[in-house]
Amino acid sequence: VVIWWRRSLGGVDRRGGGLSSHSRVPAPGLMARKVSLFFDCISPYTHISLSLWSRYLKVWPVELTLRPFFLGGVMASSGNQPPGMLPAKAAFLHQDLARSAALYEVPLLEMPSNFFDAPLQRSALKVSRLLCAAQLDGCDDAKVLKLALAASKCLHADAGLRAGSEL
Numbered sequence: 001v002v003i004w005w006r007r008s009l010g011g012v013d014r015r016g017g018g019l020s021s022h023s024r025v026p027a028p029g030l031m032a033r034k035v036s037l038f039f040d041c042i043s044p045y046t047h048i049s050l051s052l053w054s055r056y057l058k059v060w061p062v063e064l065t066l067r068p069f070f071l072g073g074v075m076a077s078s079g080n081q082p083p084g085m086l087p088a089k090a091a092f093l094h095q096d097l098a099r100s101a102a103l104y105e106v107p108l109l110e111m112p113s114n115f116f117d118a119p120l121q122r123s124a125l126k127v128s129r130l131l132c133a134a135q136l137d138g139c140d141d142a143k144v145l146k147l148a149l150a151a152s153k154c155l156h157a158d159a160g161l162r163a164g165s166e167l
Contacts, residue, residue, distance in 0.1 A: 032061040040071035041131075041152040042124035044097050044109050050149045051106040057142070066141050068131035068148065072121045084111075109156035120155070127151045 037053065039046045057064060075082060083089040094111075101108035112120060131151070134144050 032063050034063045034065070036065045036067050038067040038069055039148070040069060040124060041127045041148055041155055042120070043071060044111060044156070045100070047109050047149070047152040047156070048097075048100050048104060048106050050145060050152060052104055054145055054149055057145070064141055064145075066131070066135070066144050066148065068128045068135075068144075070125045070128045072124065109153065112156060124155060127155065 037049070039049065041047075053064060071082075074080075083093055098108055100106075131144055131148055134147060135141075139147075
């Protein structure tokens with residue numbers, strides 16, 4: 001996306017800290033793009049994506065709409081399996097996540113050993129419901145984005161969830 005800035009972007013760092021004093025103006029003739037982001041906080045790819053959206057939402061001419069959902073339900077109803085359960089995809093999954101995290105300068109979340117167990121999946125469903133409730137209650141997407149990013153970190157880091165307890 002081409003963006004017209006009042007000042008040069010030369011000093012922008014990748015963590016998004018260099019643009020606080022700059023105004024964002026779409027180039028003449030370009031409108032802000034509308035993006036709907038469907039996500040489940042349990043996915044490690046979601047954490048990377050939410051981190052990037054959190055970092056760049058202030059500088060990209062994008063109107064972001066968050067759509068939390070429960071990926072486990074979609075997988076079950078479609079007969080599909082998560083990438084970690086498919087041998088061909090599982091072989092490169094960890095390397096792909098590490099590469100993506102390094103490229104985008106996002107901390108790589110440790111995968112819970114009980115990733116596919118019911119208690120962790122039920123907790124992920126509760127998080128999706130919480131995010132939907134926050135949206136229905138009128139929280140703007142910037143606040144829901146922060147909440148989703150925090151929830152993603154918690155689902156992967158919480159020792160209780162790793163031990164099999166639920167939220």
